[in-house]
Amino acid sequence: MAPPLGDIAHLGHVELLTPDLDGSLWFFTTILGLTENGRSGDSVYLRTWDDYEHHSLTLTAHTTSGIRRTALRASGEAALQRRVEALRQAGLPGRWVEDEPGIGKLYVTQDPDGHEEALYWESEWYQAPDELRPGLKNQPQAKPVQGVGVRRLDHVNFLAADVASNAAFTHEVLGARPTEQIVLDSGRTAAQWLTFTNKSYDIVYTEDWSGAHGRLHHVAFATDSREDILRAADLCLDNGVHIETGPHKHAIQQTFFLYVYEPGGNRVELCNPLTRLVLAPDWPLVTWTEAERAKGQAWGLKTIASFHTHGTPPVD
Incomplete structure (x- = not known):
């Protein structure tokens, strides 16, 4: 039986690997408008302006691209311990670490596909320096004066060899x-969207056609408005950032979107899902068929072929 909703409070932060640290840093700060908040070794810590924690994103120099860690904040120490015990009872490996600034102990484990996930409770609340102090006291940081000015990390879409087991x-x-899913004519689940909150989704699993494990489809950052996504498209066009598809509107979850590749090769989505919440405690799982998905996105845009083939790290 699934535990009651609430032990995981929200998606905290992610760590992306990049073979082009300078290029990735330029993209996330100059184009998206994140703020640098410290460095350690080969890693740079960045934050969105409306995040209350030390960092929303870690960029780590590496030989290839991909995602190393996805961190989920628990709703309290007792909730953290309940999820750790559940992981142990499920026979999944795990270990305690303290290896991130502004974060206390993390319990590092992995999903069945091999993606690293870390659960934590202790977190340092961000205190903006004078030059980033906001005009309103209920806002963690002043809005950025450059780039898109994304508001927060929104969701992570993992590629997985077996969607159903990872979603379970x-x-x-x-x-x-789970809130929505795609089920093929064969009965196989091709993708599933899940939420820890009243957002429509925080984590997504999408079938990896390569059969590889532990790869990333994309990370997504939320904007204040659709117009911000249109601005993002112009900024990417003007600055040579590869636009994969969009701007357009998804049929599933109805998210307004733009997909681009940051210089390190990772796919990044700019999204505006802020108007759609799942408030019903008995929300029924919405299932989309193969025929329905063949129609494309909400307004008829066909799904681009690379959406099914590009993932990080790349595979032969």
């Missing part, structure tokens, strides 16, 4: 609830 892990062990 996220539901039954971590306590997320």
Whole structure:
């Protein structure tokens, strides 16, 4: 039986690997408008302006691209311990570490596909320096004066060899609830969207056609408005950032979107899902068929072929 919703409070932050640290840093700061908040070794810590924690994104220099860690904040120490015990009872490996600034101990484990996930409770609240102090006291940081000015990290879409088992892990062990899914004519689940909050989704699993494990489809950052996404498209066009698809509107979850590749090769989505919340405690899982998905996105844009083939790290 799945635990009640609430032990995981929200998606905290992610760590992306990049073979082009300078290029990735330029993209996330100059184009998206994140703020640098410290460095350690080969890693740079960045934050969105409306995040209350030390960092929203870690960029780490590496030989290839991909995602190393996805961190989920628990709703309290007792909730953290409940999820750790559930992971142990499920027979999944885990270890305690303290290796991130502004964050206390993290319990590092992995999903069935091999993606590293870390659960934590202790977190340092961000205090903006004078030059970033906001005009309103209920805002962590002043809005950026450059780039898109993304508001927060919104969701992570993992590629997985077996969507169903990974979605079941996220539901039954971590306590997320599924909101929408794609089921093929064969009966195989091709993708599933899950939420820990009243957002429509925080974590997504999409079938990896390569059969590889532990890869990333994309990370997504939320904007204040659709117009911000149109601005992002112009900024990317003007600055040579590869636009994969969009701007357009998804049929699933109805998110207004733009997909681009940051210089390190990772796919990044700019999204505006802020108007759609799942408030019903008995929300029914919405299932999309193969025929329905063949129609494309909400307004008819066909899904681009690279959406099914590009993931990081790349595979032969």
